Amino acid sequence: MSESPVPSGGMRRQPRQARSQVRVNRILDCAEHLFASLGYAATTTNAIAASAQVSIGSLYQFFPDKPAILQALALRYAEKLHSELAIIDDFEHGTLPLPDYVNKLIDITERFFAENPSYYAIFMEVQGTLRELEAIDEATDIRLIQDLATALAKRDTHLELVDCRAIAFVLVKTVGTLLWLSLGQEEAFRQRLVIETKRLTLNYLQSYFSSDIGDLDSPISLGS
Numbered sequence: 001m002s003e004s005p006v007p008s009g010g011m012r013r014q015p016r017q018a019r020s021q022v023r024v025n026r027i028l029d030c031a032e033h034l035f036a037s038l039g040y041a042a043t044t045t046n047a048i049a050a051s052a053q054v055s056i057g058s059l060y061q062f063f064p065d066k067p068a069i070l071q072a073l074a075l076r077y078a079e080k081l082h083s084e085l086a087i088i089d090d091f092e093h094g095t096l097p098l099p100d101y102v103n104k105l106i107d108i109t110e111r112f113f114a115e116n117p118s119y120y121a122i123f124m125e126v127q128g129t130l131r132e133l134e135a136i137d138e139a140t141d142i143r144l145i146q147d148l149a150t151a152l153a154k155r156d157t158h159l160e161l162v163d164c165r166a167i168a169f170v171l172v173k174t175v176g177t178l179l180w181l182s183l184g185q186e187e188a189f190r191q192r193l194v195i196e197t198k199r200l201t202l203n204y205l206q207s208y209f210s211s212d213i214g215d216l217d218s219p220i221s222l223g224s
């Protein structure tokens with residue numbers, strides 16, 4: 001069970017003590033399991049409280065309603081993805097040959113989806129129904145675009161920052177959408193889509209970073 005701070009989202013109040021933080025994380029862990037197994041619509045706050053072994057009053061101290069729990073869960077996913085992708089922004093990874101950089105970028109994203117199957121199960125059900133989640137999703141993309149644009153600018157100082165931001169926008173939206181859609185496919189085809197996403201990304205980046213052009217066939221790999 002995670003004991004890291006939970007972003008506020010629609011929370012009524014933030015936990016200030018370690019014991020309260022543990023309780024909030026337990027509520028979110030149980031909500032995640034119930035949303036994925038029973039469905040968001042079928043899950044009640046009473047069921048979440050019972051599963052987390054807290055009173056309904058204790059749950060409502062932190063979350064005013066079920067959508068607020070979902071918002072906090074979405075923010076927790078977003079923070080986890082950002083922290084895992086942050087590794088490719090350091091100097092060591094930022095200077096990798098472009099094929100290796102692409103492999104690392106997409107492998108990390110794919111691993112996040114693979115290690116958090118509830119993410120897909122939950123948000124496919126509620127997709128497009130809650131404006132708050134759309135706002136969280138957009139804010140997450142903006143943050144990833146900014147980080148990727150900064151990393152790309154370090155790779156080639158001749159590119160304008162506006163160019164790097166445009167490239168990063170295309171990559172974040174394209175890679176995110178392709179990997180998201182791949183989750184609904186059978187396993188062998190999903191893995192093929194991951195490879196094709198890498199190929200698409202590498203070809204696109206090599207059109208800007210000509211000094212990194214290499215063999216387009218051999219660098220593509222599946223898995224870290």
